[in-house]
Amino acid sequence: MKTMRVLEVVLVLFSLSSTGFAGEWNLLSYITNKGEDNKYGNLDFSLKNYCESWRMNVELNNIRGFEVVPRECVTYIGAYMTSTQYKVDVQLAAEESVLFLTDDFQLSGDGNDAWVFDVDDVLLSTVPYFKMHDFGGSKIDKKSFEEWMKEGNAPAVEHIAKLFHHIRGRGLKVFILSSRPEYLREATIENLIAAGYHGWSDLILRSEEDDSSCAEEYKAKERTKLVHDGYRLWGIVGSQWSSLGGYTTARRIFKLPNPMYYVY
Numbered sequence: 227m228k229t230m231r232v233l234e235v236v237l238v239l240f241s242l243s244s245t246g247f248a249g250e251w252n253l254l255s256y257i258t259n260k261g262e263d264n265k266y267g268n269l270d271f272s273l274k275n276y277c278e279s280w281r282m283n284v285e286l287n288n289i290r291g292f293e294v295v296p297r298e299c300v301t302y303i304g305a306y307m308t309s310t311q312y313k314v315d316v317q318l319a320a321e322e323s324v325l326f327l328t329d330d331f332q333l334s335g336d337g338n339d340a341w342v343f344d345v346d347d348v349l350l351s352t353v354p355y356f357k358m359h360d361f362g363g364s365k366i367d368k369k370s371f372e373e374w375m376k377e378g379n380a381p382a383v384e385h386i387a388k389l390f391h392h393i394r395g396r397g398l399k400v401f402i403l404s405s406r407p408e409y410l411r412e413a414t415i416e417n418l419i420a421a422g423y424h425g426w427s428d429l430i431l432r433s434e435e436d437d438s439s440c441a442e443e444y445k446a447k448e449r450t451k452l453v454h455d456g457y458r459l460w461g462i463v464g465s466q467w468s469s470l471g472g473y474t475t476a477r478r479i480f481k482l483p484n485p486m487y488y489v490y
Contacts, residue, residue: 277302281485287467292488293365300363303485307353307361313384315483320389323461323480330477331460333397340427340457341393342449342476345404345414347465347484349390349423350380362486375410378417383482386463387422398460399427403448403469405441405489408433440490446472 277299283289295303306312333339346352355374356362394400406414408431415429436444445468449459459476462469465484 273298274302281306281483284485284488285481285483290467290488291490295360295362295486297363300361303363304357304361307356307486312483316383317385319463319480319482320385323389323463323478324392326461326478327393327396331396331398334458337399338456338458339397340399340401340452340459342401342403342452342459342462343386343390344462344464344466344469345402345406345418346380347486348383348463348469348482349386349402350417350421351383352380352486354380356486366487372407372410375406375417376413378413378420380417380421382421382423386482389463390423393461394425399457400425401428401430401452401457402426403430403445404432405444406431440468441466442468442472442490445469446474449476450474 277296280289280296280299281303284292331339343349352371352374355371359366359370390400402418404414411429411431414431418424418426418429430448432444436447439447449462450473452459453474459474461478461480462476463480463482464470465482466489467481468489470479470481
């Protein structure tokens with residue numbers, strides 16, 4: 227019975243979080259105000275349990291469209307993004323990508339086998355930026371974020387640089403598809419090279435004409451162009467579901483953890 231009460235309140239909280247209250251909603255205040263004399267009384271879970279479950283449901287794409295990390299979970303999200311667990315989670319995703327290629331991939335020999343990587347929190351980490359900006363606990367200032375990108379100091383996401391070169395070594399073309407604006411091309415190229423990436427076939431950035439469409443639509447359209455050009459997309463690696471979905475995808479998609487922000 228207690229388990230059912232816990233499940234009921236968690237579902238209520240997730241519902242509220244996913245409908246736009248994530249930044250202002252305070253779990254502890256809610257529980258305290260409800261008191262002990264109702265069906266949600268005597269709850270047997272901690273704030274850490276809630277925040278871990280919130281993060282997991284972001285990764286599962288159950289919680290969508292949040293503008294900020296819930297205030298009570300900011301410390302937890304920051305600890306996760308700078309933890310060994312985050313690195314291990316990324317490492318396992320990279321290893322699963324290699325396993326997929328080992329088991330299922332055969333080079334065609336026509337030069338049209340391809341793989342797609344996103345940039346932010348895939349090839350390059352934005353954790354240093356978000357460490358200075360509340361780990362997603364406040365709304366992203368687009369101008370500030372892009373100014374930081376322009377500096378070109380983002381480090382490589384650990385384990386993904388190795389995957390990048392493994393895929394190139396298998397003979398696949400690598401396409402980098404990002405929602406970064408076109409005016410950041412030079413800074414992005416310099417940052418990628420400094421972080422150890424080279425040899426990609428194309429870096430696709432967002433033109434001014436594409437700026438009004440959502441990220442999923444934009445990226446699906448760019449992948450469609452690749453398919454129409456004859457490329458077979460074996461895999462996509464992204465940290466946002468909008469980087470992976472849409473009407474043209476790959477044989478396999480690999481999602482890296484990113485609970486700091488949500489891109490439409």
